[in-house]
Amino acid sequence: MEILSEVSRTLGEYLLLPNETTEKCVPERVDLTTALVRHRVGETSSLRVATPLLSAIMEAVSSPRLAIALAQYGGLAFVHQNQPIEAQVEDVAAVKRHKAGFRPASVAVKPTATLDEVTRLVRESGAEHVAVTEDGTVGGRLLGLIGPGDFHRDRHAGVDPVTTRMRGVEDVVTAPVGVSLGDANALLWDRRADVLAVVDGDVLESLVLRSDYDTHKRFRSESIDGRKRLRVAAGINTRDHRERVPALVGAGADLLCIDSSDGYTVYQARVLEDVRSAYGNGVYVGAGNVVDGRGFDYLADARAAFVKVGIGGGSICTTRQQKGIGRGQASALLDVARARDAYAERTGEYVPLVCDGGVLEDSHMAIALAMGADAIMLGRYFARTTESPTRRVRVGGQDYKEYWGEGSMRARNTARYEHHEDGEAVAFAEGVDGLVPYAGSLYDAVAMTSAKIRATMVSCGSTSLAAFRESARMVVVSEQSFRQTGAEVMVRPSADAIG
Numbered sequence: 001m002e003i004l005s006e007v008s009r010t011l012g013e014y015l016l017l018p019n020e021t022t023e024k025c026v027p028e029r030v031d032l033t034t035a036l037v038r039h040r041v042g043e044t045s046s047l048r049v050a051t052p053l054l055s056a057i058m059e060a061v062s063s064p065r066l067a068i069a070l071a072q073y074g075g076l077a078f079v080h081q082n083q084p085i086e087a088q089v090e091d092v093a094a095v096k097r098h099k100a101g102f103r104p105a106s107v108a109v110k111p112t113a114t115l116d117e118v119t120r121l122v123r124e125s126g127a128e129h130v131a132v133t134e135d136g137t138v139g140g141r142l143l144g145l146i147g148p149g150d151f152h153r154d155r156h157a158g159v160d161p162v163t164t165r166m167r168g169v170e171d172v173v174t175a176p177v178g179v180s181l182g183d184a185n186a187l188l189w190d191r192r193a194d195v196l197a198v199v200d201g202d203v204l205e206s207l208v209l210r211s212d213y214d215t216h217k218r219f220r221s222e223s224i225d226g227r228k229r230l231r232v233a234a235g236i237n238t239r240d241h242r243e244r245v246p247a248l249v250g251a252g253a254d255l256l257c258i259d260s261s262d263g264y265t266v267y268q269a270r271v272l273e274d275v276r277s278a279y280g281n282g283v284y285v286g287a288g289n290v291v292d293g294r295g296f297d298y299l300a301d302a303r304a305a306f307v308k309v310g311i312g313g314g315s316i317c318t319t320r321q322q323k324g325i326g327r328g329q330a331s332a333l334l335d336v337a338r339a340r341d342a343y344a345e346r347t348g349e350y351v352p353l354v355c356d357g358g359v360l361e362d363s364h365m366a367i368a369l370a371m372g373a374d375a376i377m378l379g380r381y382f383a384r385t386t387e388s389p390t391r392r393v394r395v396g397g398q399d400y401k402e403y404w405g406e407g408s409m410r411a412r413n414t415a416r417y418e419h420h421e422d423g424e425a426v427a428f429a430e431g432v433d434g435l436v437p438y439a440g441s442l443y444d445a446v447a448m449t450s451a452k453i454r455a456t457m458v459s460c461g462s463t464s465l466a467a468f469r470e471s472a473r474m475v476v477v478s479e480q481s482f483r484q485t486g487a488e489v490m491v492r493p494s495a496d497a498i499g
């Protein structure tokens with residue numbers, strides 16, 4: 001038996017000390033570009049992203065819609081593997097098919113549906129327009145479009161059928177499939193319309209929204225592949241990788257990651273070996289999760305493209321209570337980063353680290369990056385956004401989104417939690433099924449978070465992640481100063497509440 005002398009610490013227990021900030025160190029010059037796959041020290045990684053944020057390999061998080069939004073903003077989503085291979089392949093293909101500015105048709109109702117049903121559908125799906133089709137399916141004959149802007153609950157009865165307020169297809173600006181984004185936008189402006197329907201005969205294919213015109217100008221650092229398609233990553237498991245990996249590679253997945261709560265296993269080493277013997281260095285597979293240098297060395301020696309760090313820190317995770325396994329995220333990262341640096345010294349190869357779980361605040365992301373993480377994987381953070389695939393629900397006047405763990409009884413992700421090949425049943429839950437406060441659009445959330453990380457780096461006098469890590473100085477906060485971290489005044493009520 002061995003008991004390590006150090007205490008297990010979380011990210012929130014550390015603070016960064018400022019370094020000198022010069023005139024050259026301003027947020028606009030901060031470059032958050034990061035490496036996602038291993039490379040020779042001193043060379044550039046062949047897969048880099050401009051925003052070091054990755055979405056978790058979870059059903060409640062990484063839908064194609066979220067993957068598109070995150071790649072547009074320079075990050076990368078990992079489509080989950082707890083689904084049939086064909087379904088996961090379709091998710092990857094949907095991202096690869098995405099054409100900038102075109103929103104694939106996603107929700108439809110029958111002409112007999114009520115205005116209340118549209119309100120609910122819009123709220124749950126986050127879509128801004130609902131297609132009214134003959135048979136109520138997205139692929140049915142298009143009769144019209146309806147959105148929340150077409151009716152008001154004070155003026156129109158919720159039980160009225162959508163036909164009373166929809167814009168009939170004859171009043172909707174349409175263009176045939178194949179129209180360019182430039183032409184679609186020109187049509188929108190010429191016709192003073194807010195939405196254009198791209199149609200294949202009388203079936204809706206996608207929508208172009210005037211409101212997206214400005215949004216798209218914000219995407220200056222999209223994650224795109226050599227064919228200018230958005231990048232997307234995918235989870236795999238240690239059971240059906242021989243079938244799943246070729247299917248995902250065929251669909252165009254840019255990066256794969258073995259999805260498991262515990263990556264220090266012979267099963268992961270075997271998957272890495274199998275993929276390597278099938279594809280050489282042509283397919284990138286990350287592995288994890290680990291929480292110490294030993295686990296890192298094991299996966300790095302097995303040629304993992306990157307290593308994911310964190311056990312038990314997920315916001316939905318109960319692994320520490322259930323199995324007594326895990327480590328505070330800061331202690332885990334510091335230990336693994338030391339091993340990574342020693343590995344680079346020893347072998348001349350740099351293996352990126354992904355910090356996964358245990359990130360509750362934006363400031364924790366900056367701390368994790370300073371501690372040696374190359375990217376941050378987030379579940380709860382993205383689950384809260386409009387773009388996540390789960391339902392938006394209202395409880396006590398507050399909006400929430402559903403969010404459940406892959407170890408919950410709802411997900412029953414056996415491949416992630418059971419190591420042995422025949423582990424079919426989930427014996428006990430390692431995660432919970434709950435709600436997280438709704439946080440609006442991913443674009444706004446990521447813009448705000450990136451601004452905060454940039455501001456932290458400016459205070460620490462760095463304009464690149466490598467320099468930030470190199471020069472970071474941190475202290476552990478005492479219990480007392482920990483309690484004094486937040487504001488100590490009553491938060492001002494809104495103007496109308498003051499009266």
Ligand code: MZP
Pocket residue numbers: 056057058312313314315316317318319356357358359377378379380381404405406407408430431432
């Ligand atoms: P968070 O961002 O919500 O704190 O954590 C997300 C991470 O928690 C995921 O990337 C994954 O590693 C982990 N996870 C997912 N499901 C569970 C569970 O049910 C879990 N226990 O721990």
